[in-house]
Amino acid sequence: MNLQVNIGGIKMKNPVATASGTFGLGREYSGFVDLNRLGAVVIKGTTLLPRLGNPAPRIAETPAGLLNAIGLENPGVEAVVEQYLPFLRQFDVPVIVNIAGDTVEDYARLAQRLDRQVGVAGLEVNISCPNVKKGGMLFGSDPDSAAEVIRGVRASTSLPVIAKLSPNVTSIAAVAESVAQAGADALSLINTLLGMAIDIRSKRPVLGNIMGGLSGPAVKPVALRAVWQVFRAVKIPILGMGGIASGEDALQFIMAGAGAVAVGTANFINPAATIDVLKGIEDYMEENNILDINDLVGAAHR
């Protein structure tokens, strides 16, 4: 049985990765999950300089979902490289660094800094974060500015470049086509959906940042639809995510066109969710006599 996949030049031993921001910088869950068994580890959004993030409360629970407004808290790219990547190098797993910036130049400088960095297998370019005032989703909501960021990153690195797209757009396929043309090797989708919650006792928004990004099982149908549409629009591989909590969920994304999947919010509910998703995929392949996972990619379109 072959589980190996290739996402834009990143070779993964199986199609299950972690979603950025839900798996810290790798160490946090290492007592619960053998990182060697993962297809890839995608680490928390990283910026040029350290960022404090947003005030509390940063999360709110919704029916089968989670609103978050973390605001890209991270120690900055230098600390990530010096203090956190060495830990991940002990494992036989590709590490993908999620990068975010306020300006097109920020993204390019991050890409340059991480180029040829030992222990980095690829970059996931976050042009879809809904929780920051500058940059983030602003870039991803327009095909032209999205392409501009990706062109800047492409010119600054030889690493595989994955563009992470926002669902908060009229046509996600149009953004996908635009970043593919600008040189993205693969696409990640989806980032969170912009949402909010209100506490009727205090008559105030629950989140410190007022609005936040919705994730978890509640968003799965939206994410699946996005993967389906983008698979029809572009040729480059898709890392699918949004509400995946089981092997069955993951297989739906793969059949919609994802070459690999990432598990996010589900890690909080089940710290071994990634491994359970992987086992679910393996069981399905065994039961249905499927020899190569790649044969299932886009199966629902055929």
Place this chain on the structure above:
Amino acid sequence: MYNKNTAIIKNDEVMPGHWLLCLDSPDIARAASPGQFLHVRCSRTLDPLLRRPLSIYCADRERGRVYILYRAAGRGTALLAGMRPGDRLDVMGPLGKGYTLPSPGRSVAVIGGGIGAAPLFFLLSEIKAIYSGRLENVAVFLGAATGELLLASQTAALGFSPYTATDDGTVGFKGSVIDLYIDTNGSKVDRIYACGPPPMLKSLSRALGPDIRAEVSVEERMGCGVGACLSCVCKVREGAGEEFRYAHVCKDGPVFSIQDLFF
């Protein structure tokens, strides 16, 4: 540690609206220290989605049992209150950084407000063991809304004689536990341990001289419980002025030195 199928031994309403849960978990009982918490899944379905952080009320290492004392505060804890002996519970833990235990004989004050006193019970049983039962130097202060919610009898059963305060004055001092502490405590203690609602911790921080060490447990909404999602932040001091940084309650806490907290 992570066990999807931790057996429930008991789950009884021990005070109005409050349940005492007993779990069969020798691993957690062995590893746990006072102030740490368990991250508990209150439902097998995806709604409510997140785990709930609950402090360890005490650990019986010999029998391999762990206890949680909780208030049915909302949907998750109400579902938990509906569970019966023999049911299985999905539990992560022990998690977080707990209290620093005192060396034998040091004079300490232990101050709990409401359900916040839950983790202090575990602390008191450890202190009792460390002090070989000689408890003259341990002053316990308990506050609650009403007399029936005081954990006074539980504390007395350990051999402590707590000072008590209630909001309605039905038992003990009428008013806040911090006012009671200030009224009572003429003598200086080496260290204070406290847990309770944010206003209580704030007034404790005001009442303290700069040279008394106090360790307090803080609550914040949690996602992962292990430091991965960065949702459970509280402000801690960075330097002397108004500068702060965010600490993560699940990993850097829940117990912090009160001097570090930014109120």
